[in-house]
Each structure stands twice: as C-alpha cells, then as structure tokens.
Amino acid sequence: MAPAGCELARKLAGGCLEGADHCPLFSENWPGALSRREPLAPLTTFRVGGPAAIMARPAGLPELAALLAILQRRGCPWRVLGRGSNLLVADRGYAGVVIALGRRLGKVELLPAGPREPLSLLRVEAGCSLASLLNWTAAQGLGGLEFLVGIPGSVGGAAMMNAGAFGQCLSERVVALELVSAAGLSRVEPGERLCFSYRRLQGVAPEEVVGAVILALASREPEDIKKTARHYLARRRAGQPRGVASAGSFFKNPPGDYAGRLIEAAGLKGLRVGQAQVSPRHANFLVNLGGARAAEVLALAEQVQAAVRRQSGVELEPEVHFLGFS
Ligand SMILES: Cc1cc2nc3c(=O)[nH]c(=O)nc-3n(C[C@H](O)[C@H](O)[C@H](O)COP(=O)(O)OP(=O)(O)OC[C@H]3O[C@@H](n4cnc5c(N)ncnc54)[C@H](O)[C@@H]3O)c2cc1C
The missing domain is CATH 3.30.465.10 (Uridine Diphospho-n-acetylenolpyruvylglucosamine Reductase; domain 3)
Structure with a gap:
C-alpha cells in the first residue's frame, strides 16, 4: 500500500513512471540537483534497464540528510546508487527516487x-x-x-x-x-x-x-x-572478461565451492538468452553483448540456477542487487 501524500508512491503501485511529473521534491526547494526520467543503464556497468522516475544528486551529507527527511515526510520510495557496478535495473526502470552518490x-x-x-x-x-x-x-x-x-x-x-x-x-x-x-x-x-x-x-x-x-x-x-596493485590487476585481467558490460560475479560462491566452477561443470559457458550470455571466459560473469534487456539477463540467470540445481543440487544465490523489479 503506497503511503499517503506522494503521487510518485501511488504511481509506483501501478508500476509506471508517470509519478515523475508530480514528484513533490520539485516544490520543496531542496538545493541538490534533480532530474526526471534519467536513463539508469549508462550509470551501471551492466548497461541494462530503464530510467529512474526521479534522480537526486546531493552535494554533501547535510543535503543528503535533508533529502531523506523530505522523502520520509512525503512517503516517497527511494534507493541509493553508487557506481552501479553490482546492480541490475528492470527494463521499466524504477518508479521512485534514485539517490546518486557520486564524486560530489x-x-x-x-x-x-x-x-x-x-x-x-x-x-x-x-x-x-x-x-x-x-x-x-x-x-x-x-x-x-x-x-x-x-x-x-x-x-x-x-x-x-x-x-x-x-x-x-x-x-x-x-x-x-x-x-x-x-x-x-x-x-x-x-x-x-x-x-x-x-x-x-x-x-x-x-x-x-x-x-x-x-x-x-x-x-x-x-x-x-x-607493485602489489599491479600484481592483483594482472591476475584479475587474466581470469575475467574484458571490454564487455557486466556486474562482475553474478552469483555468490556457495560455501566451500565456486559458483563459476559449478556453472562451467553444468556446461553453461557461452549459453545465451538474447543479448545476455554466460561469459565463455568466466562462467560466473553474465555479460551484456550489447542492448541486452533485463528480462533476458533474468531469464539467463534462472536457466543457470536451474541447471546447477539439477547438476549439483546447489542453489545459487545472486550477488547482484536488483532495482525496479517487484
Ligand atoms: C568487472 C567487475 C568486477 C568486479 N569485481 C568484484 C570483486 O572482485 N569483488 C567484489 O566484491 N565485487 C566485485 N564487483 C562488484 C561491484 O563492483 C562491487 O560489489 C562494488 O562494491 C559495488 O559498489 P557500487 O558503488 O557500484 O554499488 P552499486 O552497484 O551502486 O550498489 C550496490 C548496492 O549497494 C547499495 N548502496 C550503494 N551505495 C550505498 C550507500 N552509500 N549506502 C547504502 N547503500 C548503498 C545500492 O542501493 C545497492 O543495493 C565487480 C563488478 C564488475 C563490474
């Protein structure tokens, strides 16, 4: 049930982004930067998903606290975005306020x-x-x-x-x-x-x-x-796909094993759903070959989970966080 007083929250229940036009943040004189319907895909390393109804960029911690106070008073849903490197955004986007914590x-x-x-x-x-x-x-x-x-x-x-x-x-x-x-x-x-x-x-x-x-x-x-950093970077580059969009390891390693090993053992390297693929280089990386939809990534992830469950009896748990799915 959406909290009273926030058109955006009411629209969320309908799963659409129309609430952006009625967001009370714009009439609150909050000093940070605000935008409507900003695409989220370019702000994530997966390069997948739709827009944020509202994007808010605080320039400091007091501004962030003031923003949170307004959102609480108005009952608006919100999520924080860092560098978006562990995030899968839904194709329809997020019908709430995304608080982007960037260089400022x-x-x-x-x-x-x-x-x-x-x-x-x-x-x-x-x-x-x-x-x-x-x-x-x-x-x-x-x-x-x-x-x-x-x-x-x-x-x-x-x-x-x-x-x-x-x-x-x-x-x-x-x-x-x-x-x-x-x-x-x-x-x-x-x-x-x-x-x-x-x-x-x-x-x-x-x-x-x-x-x-x-x-x-x-x-x-x-x-x-x-020197130590160069050593680690070389090891990372030797084992991970490069030049292709992803969120790093998609699944957590189960206790005592590696998700990548289990996925490879199930014969899934290279498996594709649309433009989403199990990386042929590192089986725990689901990659976006270009223009993948979140629905394709999710369908691929579910196929991987089902195949590993069948093959090894292990339930893989996503490491990636989700935004905009309900
Ligand atoms: C190529 C590649 C390699 C990677 N390798 C590794 C690796 O070796 N080890 C590893 O651990 N991870 C790895 N990752 C995953 C990812 O980079 C890390 O999990 C990273 O710490 C996520 O930070 P972020 O700022 O991008 O978070 P985001 O993806 O922006 O957010 C992740 C979650 O944290 C929340 N969040 C973000 N900032 C805040 C905040 N300030 N307060 C409250 N909540 C917040 C978000 O709402 C979201 O739920 C890799 C990713 C890629 C693309």
Missing part, C-alpha cells in the same frame, strides 16, 4: 589516529570511487587496500557489499561507518557492532545511507603498494 560526495581526509597508531585513520565519503581511493592511498604511502584494484565500485557500495578479492575484504579495514538518515548524521557505528559477512553487511537500517567510511591503514612504501 567523494572527499578523502586523514583523521588523528589516537590509540590506533601506528595505523593511520582515513575518512572517505561514500561517493568516492575505489579507484580514486587507491590512487590517493598509494600517493600517501598507506597500504592494505590493494586487493580492491579493478573493482569498479564506490566506497559506500563496497561497504554495503563488503567487497573483496584474493581472500581479503573491505570489512578487515573498516573502523566505523557514518550513517545518514532523515534525522541527520544519525550515528557513527563502530566496526565491531556491524555485522559484515561474505558480500553482505547487516546492521544498516533500510532508512539509512552509508555517508562515509572510516578505515585504518598501515604505512607502506608507495612503490610497494603500486
């Missing part, structure tokens, strides 16, 4: 380390890309994040997904998260109270957004950091 929310700063010394404490706003963060930390001689090289996400998205590679994950470096809600910068949640697990973070409420991440990093020679 990408500040990186050193904090006093206090009892954490000799580690350095770093505060990184959620919209910062992992690539920018890695450049910054390498230049400062702060190591420990090199395993993230080549992951095309934002810091906020990486925290929500507990992004990881080569046996390491972001949660190992997280000291705390700054969480923003309609009430403002509502809380700083220490790492030990957060529940990170494989590609998952629990403990952030649905009405909260990760505004910034506090990390603890060790000093290291910049040249050593760059």
